[in-house]
Amino acid sequence: MKKTQVAIIGAGPSGLLLGQLLHKAGIDNIILERHTGEYVLGRIRAGILEQVCIDLMDEAGVGERMHREGLVHGGIDLLFQGERHRIDMNGLTGGKNVMVYGQTELTRDLMDARKAEGLETVYEALDVAVHDFDSQRPRVTYTHNGQAHEIQCDFIAGCDGFHGVCRASVPRSAIQEFEKVYPFGWLGVLSDTPPVHEELIYVNSPRGFALCSMRSHTRSRYYLQVPLTDKVEEWSDQAFWDELKLRLDPQARKNLVTGPSIEKSIAPLRSFVTEPLRFGRLFLAGDAGHIVPPTGAKGLNLAATDVKYLSGALIEYYREKSEAGIDAYSEKCLRRIWRAERFSWWFTSLMHRFPEQGEIGQKLQEAELDYLVHSEAGSRTIAENYVGLPLDFGRD
Template sequence: MRTQVAIIGAGPSGLLLGALLHKAGIDTVIVERQSGDYVLGRIRAGVLEQVTVDLLQEVGVDQRLHKEGLVHGGFELLFAGKRHRIDMHQLTGGKQVVVYGQTEVTRDLMDDRAAKGLTTIYEAENVQVHDFDSANPSVTYTKDGQSHTLQCDFIAGCDGFHGVCRASVPEGSIKEYEKVYPFGWLGVLADVPPVSHELIYANTERGFALCSMRSATRSRYYVQVPLTDKVEAWSDERFWADLKDHLDPEARESLVTGPSIEKSIAPLRSFVAEPMRFGRMFLAGDAAHIVPPTGAKGLNLAATDVKYLSDAITEYYGEKSPAGIDHYSQRCLRRIWRAERFSWWFTSLMHQFPETAGFGQKIQEAELDYLIHSESASRALAENYVGLPLNFGE
C-alpha cells in the first residue's frame, strides 16, 4: 500500500491532520494500534480555544459542536473563601472558549473520516516506522495476523506520549525537558448539573479543585491528591465531601451530587521534546509535548501543531517548497513553550505544594488578589487562557 502521508495515531490530532490534508487534496492513511471504541473511551479535556473551533469549522465538522458546545466568556477564581470572575470576553476584545469534550471532537472527526471513505486501520499491531531519514520512509504493522508495509512520502507521529514515533528517534537526536509535579488530579464524571455555568478554579489550604462540565447535565470535577493515593480508596461519598470542603458556601450549598460514571487519578507533568522533525517524520501533539491540564492547553496545542504541519505539507506539494517543513519544528516549539509557561504558572499559582503551607499559601493568595484587581494582570491571564493567535509574535 502507498500513500502520501502516513499518520500514526487516530486521536484528535491525527484525525484533524487527516481532515486538513484531505481538504487540500493530499492522500493519507491513519494507523492506530487500538480499536475505535477504545479511542473513544478515553476521557480527556473539554475546553476548546477559538483557534481549535476555527480549525474544526475549516474541515466541516463543527455542526454538533455549535449545537451542543457551551460557549464561555469567563471563568471564576476561588481563593480565601470567595469567588471572583475573570471576564475573558471583555478583557480580550470578544474572545471566548467552548466547552465540548475531547471525546466528542474525536467522534465527530472519526465519523467524518468514515463518511468520506478515507482509510483508517484500527487494531494495528507491532507498528514500526522505517527510513524516515531518507526519501522513502515506510510504516510496517500486523493486522489480523498478516504483515503489511505502507510506503509514504511523510510520517506524522500523532501517537501520544508513549507512541512508537518519538521512541524510534536515534539516541542523541532529541532533547527532552520534563517537570513532574508532586500531586495528581482525582477526577469524577457524573450526570449531575454543573455547580456553576462557568468553570471554577479553586485555590485552598486543602489544595486545588476544579468545577467543570461536559454539558448542562453532565459535570466533571477534580480535586488535588497525593501521587500515592489510589482511586479505589476514594468512594463517591468521600469525593463529594472533599470537594465541598474546597468550595465557597454558595457553591457548597448548590452542589448536586450523584453516582460517578468515571473516576480516575491523573498525574501532572510538563514535557517537551526538541526538535519535532526528523527527516521526513514529524511529531505532533502529545508525542512531542505534555502540559498540566490546569491551563486547558493540551488538545489546543495539538490542534495548532497539525495546522502548522498540514500547511507545511500542502506547501511542499503545491508549491514544491520545503520552507514550511523546514520551519515546522521551530514554529511549533515557540508556541509550545509559551503554553508550557502559562500552564506551569497557573499550576504553580493554584496548587498546594509541599512548601506552600503557611507563607507560600499567603503569597499565592496575595498574587491572586493582585491578579483580580489589576486589569493588565487579568488581561494577561485571559488572553493566555483563550489562546494566543496562530501568528502571535511572527
Template sequence: MKTQVVIIGAGPAGLLLGQLLYRAGIDNIILERQSGDYVLGRIRAGVLEQVTMDLLHQAGVDTRAHDEGLPHEGIELLFKDARHRIDLHGLTGGKQVTVYGQTEVTRDLMAARAAEGLTTIYTAAPVSLHDFDTAKPTVRYQKDGATHEIACDFIAGCDGYHGISRASVPGDALHLYEKVYPFGWLGVLADVPPVSHELIYANTSRGFALCSMRSEHRSRYYLQVASDQKVENWSDESFWNELRLRLDPEACERLVTGPSLEKSIAPLRSFVAEPMRFGSLFLAGDAAHIVPPTGAKGLNLATADVGFLSRALEIHYREGSQSALDRYSELCLRRVWKAERFSWWFTSLMHRFPENGEFGQKIQEAELDYLVNSRAASTSLAENYVGLPLESF
C-alpha cells in the first residue's frame, strides 16, 4: 500500500488529524493496535477549549458537540468552606469552554471517517516504523496473521505515551523532562445530576476534589488519593462519604449519589519529549507530552498539535515548501510548555502536599484568597483555562 500520511493511533488526535488532512485533499491511513470498541470504551475528560471546538468545526464534526455540549462561562474555586466564581467569559472578552466527553468526540470522528469511506485499520499489531530519517519512510504492521507494509511521505505518531512512535526514536535524539506527583485522582462516573452547573475545584486540608460532569444527567467526581491507593479499596459508599467531607455545606446538600458506572485511579505526571519531529516522523499529543488533568489541557494540547501539523502538511503539499514543517516542533513546544506551566501551577495550588504541612496549606489559602480578589490574577487563570490562541506559521 501507499499513501501520503500514515497516522499511528485512532484516538481523538489521530482521528482529528485524519479528518483535517482529508478535507485538505491529503490521503491518509490510520493504524490502531486496539479495536474500535476498546478505543470508545476509554473514559477520559471532556473540557474543550475554543481552539478545539474551532478545529472540530474545520473538520466538519462539531454539530453534536454544539447541540449536546454544555457551554461553561466560569469555574468555582472552593477553599475554607466557601466557593468563589472565576468569570471566564467576562475576564477573557467572551471566551468559554465546552463540556463534551472525549469519548463522544472520538465517536463523532469515527462516524465521519466511516461516512467518507476512509481507511482505518484496527487491531493492527505489532506496528513498526522504518526509514523515517529519510524521505521514503515505511510502516509495517501485522493483521490477521499477515504482515503488511505502507509506503508514505510522512508518519504522524498519535499513539499516546506508551505507543511505538516515540519508542522508535533513538534515545540520544530525545530530551525527556518529567515530574511525577506523589498522588493520583480517584475518579467515579455516575448517572446522577451534577452538584453544580459549573466545575468546582476544591482545596481542602483532606486533599483536592473536583466536581465535574459529562451531561446534565451524568457526573464525574474526583478525589486526590495517595499514589499507593488501590481502587478496589474504595467502595461507592466510602467515595461519596469522603467527597462530602471535601465540599462546602451547600454542595453537600445538593449532592446526589448513586452506583458508579466506572471507577479508576489515574496517576499524575508532567512529561515532555523534545523535539517533536524526527525527519519524516512527527509526534503529537500524549506521544510527546503529558500534563496533570487539573488544568484540562491534555486533549486540547493534542488537538492543537494536529492543528499545527495538518496546516503544515497542507502548506507543504500545496506550495512545495518545508518551512512550516520545519517550525512544527518549535510552535508546538512553545504552547506545550505554557500549558505545562499552568497545569503544574494549578496542581500545586489545589492539591494537598503532606510534606508541606500546615504552613503549606496556609500559603495555598493565602494565594487562593489573592487569586479570587485580584482581577489581574483571576484574568491570568481565566486566560490559561480557556486556552491560549494558536500561533500561525
C-alpha cells in the first residue's frame, strides 16, 4: 500500500500542472493515468493561453520554452460579409495578450519537469477506482502490470476528463449536470504549412464557420464547421482545402499554403457544467467538471484556473491548517466557469450557421458583427473575454 497527500487522477495538463505546483510547495502527490505517456502527448488539443495559464506555467517553473517558442498575439480577425475586421485585444484591454502554444507542448514541458524531479506518475493504471472520499481517509485502487495497488491519501483530485472515473463515482443525488449539444462539429486539419495570417481569423460565412489558427510559424491548424453526420474519411485533404478557400476572403485565399494533413479529426461541440465540483475530499478540475465549445479558446484556460484555485486551497490547508480555500473551491471555480461558458456559447452562436434559423439568422449575425466591430464598447466585450477576465473580476 502506498501513501501520499494528494492522489491525482489524470496526467493531462490539469493533473500535471497541479502535481507540479503541489510539489513546489512541498506537498507529496502521485498521478495515475490510464493511457501511455505517448498517447497523452498524441492528443491534439487547444493552443491559446490566457495570462492566468502563462503565469501558472511560470509559477510551476516550466515556462522557459513556452516564452521562447510561444507566439504572442494582441488581436484576432473577424471575417464576415467577405471582409476582415481586426479586434485589437491589446489596445482594448490595457495591454493584455494571449499566447499561441500548443497544449501538446505544454504537456511535454510538464511531463519532462515531473520526470526530472523523480516524481511518481503511473501510466497505464487500469481499473482506477476512488473510495471513501466522503471520509477523512480516501483511497484509490488500481491495477498496473497485472498487480492490484492501493493508495491512501488525504485528498483526491479528479483531473481525468469528461469520461473519467471521478465524476462517474459521485452519487447521482449529489450532483447536477447542465449540458447543451450543438448540431454540428469542427473538422480540424493540422498541417506543416505556414499560417495564412499572423493572427487567428474567425470566419462567419454563408457556407458555415471556419477558423484559421496555428501552432507555430511553420505549423497551421484549420477548422471547418461540418454536420455531425460527416465522417473524417469522407473528407480528402483536397476537399478540405477547397472548402476552406470558399469560406475565406480573397487575400486570405491568396495567402493560403496547402499541404498534406498530419492529423485530421471531427470534434463535436458541447457546453457542459457539473455542480458542485467538490464532494468531501474529492475535487473535480478541468474537463472532469466542465466542457466549453472551442470557439472561445477557454477549455485549457479554465482548467488552469481550476488548478490555481485548487493548488492554493491545498497549500493553505497544509501550511495554515485552514479549510477556507477548499470550502470555497467549488463556488469560486463555478463563478468563472459560467462566465466562460456564457462567452463561448455567445461566440459560438454568433459565428456558426444554424440551418433552422434560415437566411434571417445569417442577416442578424452579420448585423451584430457589424455593430461589434464598429463599436468600441462591443469590440472591448470580445477582447476582454477572449484574453480572459481577471481572477478577481466582479468581486465586491
